[in-house]
Amino acid sequence: MKKDAFHHALKIDTDLCIGCANCMRVCPTEALRVQGGKARLEANHCIDCGECFRHCPVNAIIIEQDDFSQTRNYKYRVAIIPAVFTGQFPEDITTEEIHSSLMHLGFTHIYEAESAVDLVFKKQQQTLNSGKVATPAISAFCPAIVRLIQVKFPSLVPHILPVKPPLDVSAAYYLRKLKDQGVYDKDVGIFYVTPCAAKIAAVKSPVGEEASCINGVINMDFLYNKVYTLIRQKKDDFCAIPDRQQLSSMDILWSLTNGEKEHVANRSLAIDGINNVTAFLERVENDEIANIDFLELRSCDESCAGGVLTGGNRFLTAERLRKRAAKAPINNVKDILRYQKDLMKQISTNPVEPRSMLILDNDVSSAIRKMKQIQSTMERLPRVDCTVCGAPSCHALAKDVVQGKASIRQCIFIQKRLEQKDMMDKNESLDILRDIWGKPKLDKNR
Amino acid sequence: MKTQYDIEGGNFSKAGFASSEVKRMLKQLNLDIKLIKRVVVAMYEGEVNIVVHAYHGTAEVDVSEKRIRILFTDRGPGIKDIDQAMQAGFSTATEKIREMGFGAGMGLPNIKAHADELNISSTPGKGTQVEIICYIKKDHQNT
Known part of the structure; x- marks a missing residue:
């Protein structure tokens, strides 16, 4: 990233957030993820459009104003x-x-x-x-x-x-x-x-x-x-x-x-x-x-x-x-x-600087390597964009995996396959889901 | 890294789909935006050529750290005189296609203007192969 300190008006009130992922599904820049049962905002990707605010059912997205x-x-x-x-x-x-x-x-x-x-x-x-x-x-x-x-x-x-x-x-x-x-x-x-x-x-x-x-x-x-x-x-x-x-x-x-x-x-x-x-x-x-x-x-x-x-x-x-x-x-x-x-x-502004959020790596050969990895990860994912992994789409998960921000084991389809092959037990897959969606969501019906 | 796209002849509403996909890919590689633009424009023209003239075609895209290579292969009428086809404004497109905003005879010349290398081979009555290469030079990398 060329610049980092961007002011964002949008904040997530984690006390109110119920981790429903509605915000994540509508974000046009895929700036949101769900982790520990709460929405998390990737600051460099957010453009403050407010679509998340519009779709939050519990008013957990707040727009910070001055007192x-x-x-x-x-x-x-x-x-x-x-x-x-x-x-x-x-x-x-x-x-x-x-x-x-x-x-x-x-x-x-x-x-x-x-x-x-x-x-x-x-x-x-x-x-x-x-x-x-x-x-x-x-x-x-x-x-x-x-x-x-x-x-x-x-x-x-x-x-x-x-x-x-x-x-x-x-x-x-x-x-x-x-x-x-x-x-x-x-x-x-x-x-x-x-x-x-x-x-x-x-x-x-x-x-x-x-x-x-x-x-x-x-x-x-x-x-x-x-x-x-x-x-x-x-x-x-x-x-x-x-x-x-x-x-x-x-x-x-x-x-x-x-x-x-x-x-x-x-x-x-x-x-x-x-x-x-x-x-x-x-x-x-x-x-x-x-x-x-x-x-x-x-x-x-x-x-x-x-x-x-x-x-x-x-x-x-x-x-x-x-x-x-x-x-x-x-x-x-x-x-x-x-x-x-x-x-x-x-009245004129200075020229606006690009700050691409898409670049996988500053080095072209590393970026190509990462793209290949994303491509092969995508082949293993179901492409249903169910968001159960805590990412907004299979592609977003693949990208997170390659960038070391997530594990492919977060995919529920992969989990089922691994369970079938006896490579993952039920408790492990539950633990993974708990990490993503929070304890209460998985334990409340026990 | 290799990807392949199918291109359907006559499907104008889908023309540009493959080049958009390739653009989305290239935008992730920290390449100079002018280089990306050259590739995308050249590829779009190649894609439109297949949509306008051929029955069916494929675009194979291969990206390495040195160059981007696009190979179009189509089943179609082929090109009788490649030199003539390379001339700006020469077109065999019908009036109908021109009305849709295609077939102005700028396709191949435009590819040539945007690509570093352009190789065409064609068998009339069978089909055409168009190879486009753009080199990634050191100064095409952003810092």
Whole structure:
């Protein structure tokens, strides 16, 4: 591995984990295993897409957020909220009410992340037209996709459009604006309200940029509950929102599927859902896809409306945002444009580095040898991908075996064969299963 | 290390399957991504050639630390004039196949452009053998 210390927002609460392996079966990068009756995360393989979180039946996958009380450490408390936040509330609750409740909760400034879309779009266009990025260019909007490309499609790294997503630009703008008002840097706390785990990881260990100017991240589901409770309690109590800014329809729709694609003049495609994206990237990597200039790729179905931390139904959220967009101005002049010149300079990211998780060995001949071993191990395995061995597929087990991380005796089919030949007794095979699935699962029916 | 793939003539929806598999394999070997791309593009073209022109074929892939060798063997109409087939734009594909985005006459020239070695032998009426070799040089290894 080229780098190791990656911040992951996804953690496993081993007290809650029941070792059901649902997470392991859905992980698109095979980053999970079951050991000792608990799920275990392989940090270098995880892209923080949150599929495991979505499928965990006992909420044992946690998305680490910053403590809300941390906001109190700052005199100026800025909430950067994405448009999908307001999109989750029932339609009778207005944007003003939502923002006003956020003020009640202690924020001093509310700013919608997509306010910076104009600038991001402009930079995307400039970069696309510069011809410096391999085509099809891939938007860097979704951090889970950027990480997916790094670990699974390293050859496509030069296709990533090195332009930051709107939230980073919005945060930079707000910090700058407050500083211009004479506020000290240390007094400003910028908090991003995130719809997903990937954005947290991106803020905590950014890819292709220096430290982010965001001080903390608050999970959207947490804040949604707080705001909703507040609105339900005191319906009529509004407070004034300083510097209220109107989003344009383009801004509001940006984080939904087609939000970016819609504005690209050349041939472009929008694909959502991590498995759809993976299948398409396979084809891009084979050079099978010709004459497409731009790809908008989003890890979640319905893009950010389907973020793992959004409480509402993704289709209803998208519908509400479309309705809001229909009423919004098509184009409006925003305060952020005052800083256009300076912000445009900060909007590009450094080139993204590949960090393939696929490489078996740095030395080619050792890697070939290991691949041969995987191939011969595969011939002994049943290819049913039952996951009883604690790995997500026969192939994953074969790979683990060759890399010394697992034993082929973990395969229950192999165990049966060995038992038949008197090469393994029943107690040994039970012990192996106990090591994988934990004591309680095997002993409870005795 | 050797692997073999069957390629079915006329099955356009499966064209690219074998080259995807080979790509998946090569991605595990810490090879230069440009080299992988060359192999995959050359192999894809070879695969499509069989799908477009032949009845049935196989691709044998052999990877060693020195080189990647792909041998396509097909049962099909064969190539009457190999020099002519090597010319960019020359194609015997039907209008129908061209409409599907194949048969532009760039297959063999494209293989030649991406491979280090290309050897073709063919018996008209029987079939064709295409051998593609890409060498793994020291600087193709990532560090």
